[in-house]
Amino acid sequence: MLNRASSGSRWRERPDGRGKVTGELAYLTDRYAEGSLIGRILRSPHPFARIKSIDTEAAKAVPGVLAVLTHEDVPGVNRFGIVIQDQPVLCEDVVRYVGDAVAAVAAETDEAAERALGLIRVEYEVYETISSPEEALRPDGRKLHPDGNVLKHIQYSKGDVEEAFGRCAHIVEQTYKTPRQMHVYMETEGGLFVPEPDGRLTVYSPTQHGLKDRVQIANILAVPEENIRVLSSPIGGSFGGKDELNVQPYGALLAQRTGRPVRIHNSRAESVRAGIKRHPMTIRMKTGIDSAGRILAHKVSVLADTGAYATLGGEVLTNALENSLGCYVYENLEIEGKSVFTNNGVSGEFRGFGANQAIFALEGQMDRLAELSGIDPWKLRGINLRKENDPGAYGQEIYPTDGARQVWRAVLASSLKQEESRNRQDVIPDKPWIKTGYGSAIAMMGTGLGKGIPDPGGGRISLAPDGQIEVAFSYEEFGQGLLAALELMLIEHFGLFEEDLRLVIGDTDRVPESGSSTAARTTTMMWLALGKLVPEFKGKLFDAARERARLPSGQLTLGQGGIRLEDGTPVCTFAELAASGEPIVCEMSTAFPESPNGDFANRFLFVQAGTAVRVEVNELTGRVRLLDQYHAVAGGPVANPQGFLGQIEGASGMALGFTLTENAVMKDGRYAFGNLDAYLIPTIVDQSKSMRVEAIEEVPEGDPYGPRGIGEIGSVTLAPAIAQAIWNATGVRVSELPVDPALLQKSPQYLQEAVQPK
């Protein structure tokens, strides 16, 4: 098991830990600059409407108000979006969700800004809200965008499913529904935007990819990219939710216009209203097996509610479809999916990236097929598991991995599974309404962004003038422990010393392009980049040291603080080396490994997870409690044990919310809640029970990829495992999340008897 004791000296204090426990670490929303103005945003009150007119005169006249901006004041492109730029910075003609921005205000005080917002007069012609993908697909429905209401449509098939269903011994057909989950990063969106004396603009605002924000902000402001500096770490949580721009365009525009620093920090209510969410999906699956349990045919149809704008909706759909196949082999396949525009907020990137929804459905199919055929559910999975050198789900070439079998075996051997097979039921004699049950699930997830999205990598290592070894990447620290993993990698694997290192991230002026901190890709990318950079860098250091000390060619080594001879005799310090000659810099760029073939999704490097749980269902209240969980994760060598454990625990917590309580309910395009009192994320009470994590580190011999990203996989297997455990406990099948307690409530026997005497 992965824990502090089993990790020994690899369990380390994180480089960013001290600042976090003392409160000294200033987040970007904690920054203040002398003379800062308050920035606020006026958002649409309607889910769908045409703007007839905007009048800002009265707002501008409020004392203390320095700027009131509308679409007319956007000097550059009035659009943003990571892949497709279709979201207006400030809406000019149509508003498509209740978070759409119509005007932005900068004022000396909160009160003045608030008053100004109230005085902006916008006349709307209200349209009928399109509040579901089904409505959006009606041929006579109003179009949200010029190309219609379908953001993306994907189809893929192999063989002939209809013919194969004819040969199946058992077929399960089921529709699954998953909720609109909210990220609930504890730090809401915000930042500080500072016009500098040299004419540049410094943006302090959390994002998962500072360089990408820089491009987008430059386009909006119509200034060269070099005129903008984005500082983007540390971040108080993101989980995918801060990858897309949020308040940055407004802060930047207001600072540009007023020439004064501007602060914006969303209230929770505004964060709920404007922020992206996880895609609600309706997934239909029809799956058939032969009498031996082999899957002959699998048919999938996904309908995703992507909300008002594209952001990464298309890519999430692609990944959902890839994951609708899991880690099994199929004779015949037919999969199809649509991501559809509606007026329901905006759905986008969220940890798991569509896999959470798909795996819930797929594993639900496996459990139902097991019940139907009488085959043990885990055995049924075992029969259909892919083998080490099998191609990917779409027949694309992938890097060999036996992870699926490894985690499958680990789960089988786990104490929870043993306990289940002994069929231990904790019956509490005086509480017969408490039922316990067991369930398990397995998943396989691609890392990297897959086909269609630029997936760059790379980094820089250099000797700074003060003699520190600077290692720079364009990645961000939002709590996942990137800095800790990087530091440990540099020390353990590349032989550098903690005291000599300076890690540089989160500042576009100081980092090279390494791509986005997303899709569980950063650990692998750092590993690959350092594998090339460090030997080259050491070579350059040794050459410089030899030249400086006039040494003949011979072996040198790197010690703490400087270069040494093989026997340990110091040659020179890093500081001396830095002072004495040409700057020593190594930089490289590369791309995340991608499959050489395949029709779409093209992922190449995969990680797997298997999960077993025990739950308790209270049939009086319908409430489910997670009592015990075990996770086996195959992600290659563990980069940082504390981070690995924390990622799986944290992801499991999010998955628990997704399964039992979380749903950003919307009614007619409006959120039915505004804060964390009505949107319930798990508390310590929900997660104080036993949990064990096992890391399976085995990789094929000569593996070049090192530690894989495990930040997302932990969030996908819990929901189906709990669903199965609920069935095991109560006989009730769950196909919609979050689990509705009413579904599990039973009126006790004695009550029924009292009402209906025999």
Place this chain on the structure above:
Amino acid sequence: MIDQTWAERAAGSKLECEVNGKAVSAEITPSTRLLSVIREDLGLTGTKRSCEIGRCGACMVLVDGKPVNSCLTMAYQCSGKKITTIEGLAGEEMLHPVQQSFLEEGGYQCGYCTPGMIISVAAMLAENPKPSMEQIEEHMSGNLCRCTGYGGILRSIERAIERGGQSDDRG
């Protein structure tokens, strides 16, 4: 007869209290919250703002040793009180034992809930050095963390209980 204008009344009063052992005074209105005095006026940004409705605990501080949500506490209620924020928890040279435990066990990830979490744990242990799991659950259920799944936090609490108020590892 009302003899004050709204502005005069709102411009209001002065808060005099003690924050982290130092006497402070701040201009407040009747609606000023303690959270904004701490963050905006005093620049002590270790205390975080997240829900502002008393649900998440990110804004937790000690007022006369008791944990309170500073987003729900009116500034005028704090006159004459002793307030401790996360910045005032550590000693001159040593971290508070709870901080030390969080550091060692990795009881944080993004760290945004951490100051509030640590304040709550410190307050709990000051009152009850050996809480049961049930007591821990009850005491800590007002502090939300979205990153850790509470695993690291529970290990940190366990460690802090073992430490029994000792910060020094060698001790």
